[in-house]
Amino acid sequence: MSLLSIHNLDVAFGADRTPVVRDVSLTLERGEILALVGESGSGKSVTVKAVMRLIDHQGGHITGGRILLNAPRQPPLDLARLSERRLRRIRGARIAMIFQDPMTSLNPVMTVGAQLIEAIRQHRPHDEGTAKARAVAMLDKVRMSDPLRRFDQFPHELSGGMRQRVMIAMALVCEPDILIADEPTTALDVTVQAEILQLIRSLQQQTGMGVLFITHDMGVVAEIADRVAVMLQGRIVEQGCVTQVFDAPAHDYTRKLLDAAPRFRQPDAARPPAPPSRKVPVLSVSHLTTRFAVRSGLWRRHTANLHAVEDVSFDLHPGETVAVIGESGCGKSSLAKSLLRLVPTADGRAMLAGKDILALSGQALRTARDDIQMVFQDPYAALDPRMSVRQILTEPLRIRGLHRTDRAGDTALAAMIARVGLPEGSLDRYPHQFSGGQRQRICIARALVVRPRVLIADEPVSALDVAVQEQILTLLEQLKHDEDLALLFISHDMAVVERIADRILVMYRGVIVEQGPVREVLMRPAHPYTKRLLDAVPVAHPGQRFRRTMPAMSTSAPIYPVGTVLPLVAWDQVSSGHQLRRDA
Numbered sequence: 241m242s243l244l245s246i247h248n249l250d251v252a253f254g255a256d257r258t259p260v261v262r263d264v265s266l267t268l269e270r271g272e273i274l275a276l277v278g279e280s281g282s283g284k285s286v287t288v289k290a291v292m293r294l295i296d297h298q299g300g301h302i303t304g305g306r307i308l309l310n311a312p313r314q315p316p317l318d319l320a321r322l323s324e325r326r327l328r329r330i331r332g333a334r335i336a337m338i339f340q341d342p343m344t345s346l347n348p349v350m351t352v353g354a355q356l357i358e359a360i361r362q363h364r365p366h367d368e369g370t371a372k373a374r375a376v377a378m379l380d381k382v383r384m385s386d387p388l389r390r391f392d393q394f395p396h397e398l399s400g401g402m403r404q405r406v407m408i409a410m411a412l413v414c415e416p417d418i419l420i421a422d423e424p425t426t427a428l429d430v431t432v433q434a435e436i437l438q439l440i441r442s443l444q445q446q447t448g449m450g451v452l453f454i455t456h457d458m459g460v461v462a463e464i465a466d467r468v469a470v471m472l473q474g475r476i477v478e479q480g481c482v483t484q485v486f487d488a489p490a491h492d493y494t495r496k497l498l499d500a501a502p503r504f505r506q507p508d509a510a511r512p513p514a515p516p517s518r519k520v521p522v523l524s525v526s527h528l529t530t531r532f533a534v535r536s537g538l539w540r541r542h543t544a545n546l547h548a549v550e551d552v553s554f555d556l557h558p559g560e561t562v563a564v565i566g567e568s569g570c571g572k573s574s575l576a577k578s579l580l581r582l583v584p585t586a587d588g589r590a591m592l593a594g595k596d597i598l599a600l601s602g603q604a605l606r607t608a609r610d611d612i613q614m615v616f617q618d619p620y621a622a623l624d625p626r627m628s629v630r631q632i633l634t635e636p637l638r639i640r641g642l643h644r645t646d647r648a649g650d651t652a653l654a655a656m657i658a659r660v661g662l663p664e665g666s667l668d669r670y671p672h673q674f675s676g677g678q679r680q681r682i683c684i685a686r687a688l689v690v691r692p693r694v695l696i697a698d699e700p701v702s703a704l705d706v707a708v709q710e711q712i713l714t715l716l717e718q719l720k721h722d723e724d725l726a727l728l729f730i731s732h733d734m735a736v737v738e739r740i741a742d743r744i745l746v747m748y749r750g751v752i753v754e755q756g757p758v759r760e761v762l763m764r765p766a767h768p769y770t771k772r773l774l775d776a777v778p779v780a781h782p783g784q785r786f787r788r789t790m791p792a793m794s795t796s797a798p799i800y801p802v803g804t805v806l807p808l809v810a811w812d813q814v815s816s817g818h819q820l821r822r823d824a
Contacts, residue, residue, distance in 0.1 A: 241310050241312070242267040242268060242269055242310060243268050243269060243270050243309070243310060243417055243418055243450040244266075244267065244268040244291070244307070244308070244309060244310070244418055244450065244452070245266075245267050245268075245306075245307075245308040245310065245316075246264060246265055246266040246267070246287075246291070246305065246306070246307050246308075247265055247305055247306045247307075247308070248263050248264070248265055248304060248305040248306070249261060249263070249264040249265070249287065249290060249302070249304070249305035249306075249307065249320075250262055250263065250264075250302070250303045250304035250305055251283075251286055251287070251290050251295060251300055251301065251302055251303065251474075252300070252301050252303045253295075253299050253300050253301070254299060257301060257303060259303070259474065260283055260286050260300070260474050261283045261286050261287055261290065261474045261475075262474045262475050263305075263475060264283075264287055264305070264471075264474075264475065264476055265305075265476065266287075266469055266476065266479070268418065268450040268452055269450060270417075270448055270449070270450055271444070271445075271448045271449075271450065272450050272451070272466050272467065273440075273441070273444060273450075273451040273453055273464055273465050273466050273467075274450070274451070274452050274453065274465065274466065274467045274468075274469065275453045275454075275455060275460075275461045275464070275465035275467070275468045275469070275482070276288070276452060276453070276454045276455075276469050276471060277454075277455055277456060277458070277461055277468060277469070277470055277471070277497065278456065278470060278471035278472060278497075279456060279472075279497075279705045279706075279707050279708070280456065280675060280676055280677075280704070280705050280708065281675065282471040282472055282473065282474070283471050283473070283474040283475075284422075284454045284471055285422055285423075285454060286300065286474075287471070288337070288420045288422060288452060288454055290302055290307065290320075291307055291319060291335065291420065291452075292331060292335060292337055292420065293319060293320075293322070293324075293327050296324075302320045305320065306318050306320055307319040307320045309330070309334065309335070309418075311334075311417070317330075329363070332359060332362060332363055332411075332414055332416070333363040333414050333416060334416055334417050334418065335416055335417070335418045335420065336410075336411035336412065336414070336416040336418070336419055336420070337411060337419075337420040337421075337422065338404075338407050338408055338411050338419070338420070338421045338422065338424045339407065339422055339424075340422055340423035340424065340426055342395070342403035342404050342406065342407045345407060346395040346403060346406065346407070347395075348394065348395055348396060349394075350394075351391070351392055351393060351394055352379075352390055352391055352392075352393055352394070352395065352398070352406050353372065353375055353376075353391035353392060355406075355410060356371075356375035356378065356379070356391075356406075356409060356410055356413060357371045357372060357375055359410045359413055359414065360374055360375060360413055360414065363414045364414060372391070374413065375391065375409075375413065376388060376391055378409045378412065378413045379391060379405075379406075379409050381409070381412075381443070382405045382406075382408050382409045382412075382439060382443075383405065383435070383439060384402065384405050384406075384409070390402070390406075401428055401429070401432035401435065401436065401568070404424060404425075404428065404432075404436055405436070405439070407424070408424075408436070408439065408440070408443075412443060412447075415447060415449075416449060417449055417450065418449060418450050418451075418452065419440075419444070419449055419450070419451045419452070420451075420452045420454070421440065421451060421452070421453045421454065422454045423454055423455055423456070424436060424440075424453075425437065425455075425457075425460060426455070426456075426457070426702070428568075429567040429568050429732040429776075430567075430732055430733070430734060430773060430776040430777050430778075431567055431772065431773065431776040432567065432568070433460070433776070433778075434463075434776040434778070437460065437463055437464050437778075440453075440464065441464055453465060456705035456706060457501075457706065457778070458486075458497055458498055458501035458706065459501060459735075459777070459778035459779065460778055461482065461782075462482065462486060462778060462779060462781050462782045463778040463779070463782075465482045465782070466481070466482060467479065467480065467481055467482060468480065468481075468482050468485045470485070470491065470493065470494045470497065472491075472493045477491045477493055477494070478490050478491040478493075478494050482782045483782050486498065486781055486782055496707070497706065497707070500706040500707045500709075500710050501706050501735075519557045519558050519559070520557075521555035521556060521557050521591075522556060522557065522558050522592070522593060522611075522693050522694055522726045523555070523556040523579075523590065523591070523592050523612070523694050523726060523728075524555050524556075524589075524590070524591040525552060525553055525554050525555070525556075525579070525588070525589070525590045525591075526553050526588055526589045526590075526591075527551050527552070527553055527587060527588040527589070528549055528551070528552045528553070528575070528578060528579075528585060528587070528588035528589075528590060528598075529547075529549060529550055529551055529552075529585065529586045529587040529588050530548045530549040530571075530574055530575075530578045530583060530584075530585050530586060531545040531546060531547055531548060531586045532545065532546040532548055532583075533545060533546075534546055546798070547749075547750050547798055548571050548574035548750055549571045549574050549575050549578055549585075549750050550571075550749075550750040550751050551588075551751065552575060552588070552747075552750075552751070552752050553752070554745055554752070554755065556694065556726045556728060557726060558693070558724045558725070558726050559720060559721065559724045559725070559726065560726055560727070560742050560743070561717075561720065561726075561727040561728075561729055561740055561741050561742050561743075562726075562727070562728055562729070562741065562742065562743045562744070562745060563729045563730070563731055563737040563740070563741035563743070563744050563745070563758070564576075564728065564729070564730045564731075564744075564745045564747055565730075565731060565732060565734070565737055565744060565745070565746055565747065565773065566732070566746060566747035566748055566773070567732060567773070568732075570747045570748055570749060570750070571747050571749070571750040571751075572698075572730045572747055573698055573730065574750075575730075575747070576614065576696045576698050576728070576730060578590075578598075579597070579612065579696065579728075580609070580612060580614055580696065581597065581598070581600075581605060581609075585598050592608060592611055592612055592693075592694065593608075593611050593693060595608055597609075597612070606640075610640065610690050610691075610692065611692050611693045611694060612692055612693070612694040612695075612696065613687035613688070613690065613692040613694075613695055613696070614687060614695075614696040614697075614698060615680070615683050615684055615687050615695065615696070615697045615698065615700045616683065616698055616700075617698050617699035617700065617702055619671075619676060619679035619680040619682070619683050620671075620676070620679065622679075622683050623671040623679060623682060623683065624671075625670065625671050625672060626670075627670070627671075628667065628668055628669065628670055629657065629662075629666050629667050629668070629669055629670075629671075629682055630653060630667040630668060632671075632682060632686055633653055633656065633657075633667075633682075633685060633686055633689050634649075634653070635686075636686065636689055636690050637689060637690065640690065642690070650667075653667055653689075654667065656685050656688065656689055657685055659685075659688075659719075660681040660682075660684050660685045660688075660715060660719075661681055661711070661715060662674075662678060662681050662682065662685070666678075666682075675708075676704055676708065677704055677708035677711060677712060680700060680701070680704065680708075680712055681712070681715065683700075684700075684712075684715065684716070684719075688719065688723075691723075692725070693725070693726060694725075694726045694727075694728065695716075695719075695720075695725055695726070695727050695728070696727075696728045696730070697716065697727060697728070697729050697730065698730045699730055699731055699732070700712060700716075700729075701713065701731075701733075701736060702731070702732070702733060709736065713736065713739055713740050716729075716740065717740060727740075729741060734762065734773065734774060734777045735777065737758065737762075738758060738762055741758045742757070742758060743755065743756065743757055743758060744756065744757075744758050744761045744762070746761065746767060746769065746770045746773070748767075748769045749798055750798075753767045753769055753770070754766055754767040754769075754770050762774065
């Protein structure tokens, strides 16, 4: 008997009951991982939220079909028709869910322990001491370091991977029969993603629960799934054994998803290395160092420094893409913010078009910033929801005194949105009226409207599905060649880096531990940390699943007492290998 049986499910939204999910039928067996895949807007999340009946609180309505939750020696429960009171007993106890963004799913004013205890006591009649013991044991089970200390910490004190482990602990603490995981690894680094996937698979094997895993990443599907169901425009267009779907996809859309999945480490298919640039660097960074003060004690005295970026040097040429790779906390974003002067730097130079941007101030700094712009990771958070696209694009021009209110100004804005692939008529629409990929195009248009010479892209495609990723990467490459734009591309996705980069900088604990041409670094990594990053990349075929046991390595920037002088040899010892710098 299946744990969960969905029969001809229809879901609609709004007063006019606009259909979103149509005639969906699925089964989930005990001890099975079923992956539900498709692009953004295909209906994946709506389907699983219908199982939990969370769409009732989001304007959705189940207009047809049945959702049967089965148990041995008990009549099946039709979740589509249960009252809210009975559903509350099932959510968290028999069916649990992990959401995509743990920071918005966890209560920021409650400790990790308090939230775990709340989840336990909602469904189990435990006293405070027993509930705490159970919560700490679950934190240990999901491999949280020092679970007693984590129990008393708040979500903002934890890394992204740790917060996701807390979400998994909360979902599993009452030992549910079914776990629904909605894009749980989308924005995580490859090593953390690999650990989370291993953890879910291990816990599923220990408990025998069924897992419904929602994702758009075919590499993740190949890594973890037993069966696959492919969704398109609210319908299931194909489902079957994971090996069958990958080896012989029956539907054109499935083939499109597989073709769009970034391929990694295929020497025969890789493009030849780009010749060394003979152009003068548009950005030349020398010995850049950024440290943040750590304050403690009653008087909040400056007692230590967090070494976020330490002695970083590199050149960036016109028309070149240099990728900075590494895990969360290694200093990638701090490096980008340092170059934009969004955080203060402790030492070094950054020569931008002949001027040291780190030494400028006032009007000179504002003028220099015209030459360097940034595209952020989350297009939802980067755009003001109250401003139209026209206002978003004209704001940087107005600040610089370049905005024109005549017909020529409107023509220039229309040309810009057409150039980044936005539909005609987008200027007077608002961010919420666009998809995630279209919002990222708006962010790119805003960065390019002042015609910069350097574009810093901080994880610009990590939250987008594979088809939209390919569109954005193609757009960036086209703009780079058309404008001779220099691109500093920050990412943790090796397949994306191989697709777009000319050179790679590998960053670990604030230091560049390896750099060189993309082919050289990815095919013959010299540093142990680079090898660890590459070993964590999922292979987009179930027949090549990794059996990896990666050593735990601290990647966060270290903290040293005020006055500590740290030679580079110490960093080399910390990183368990020699520091290696290749010439491009």
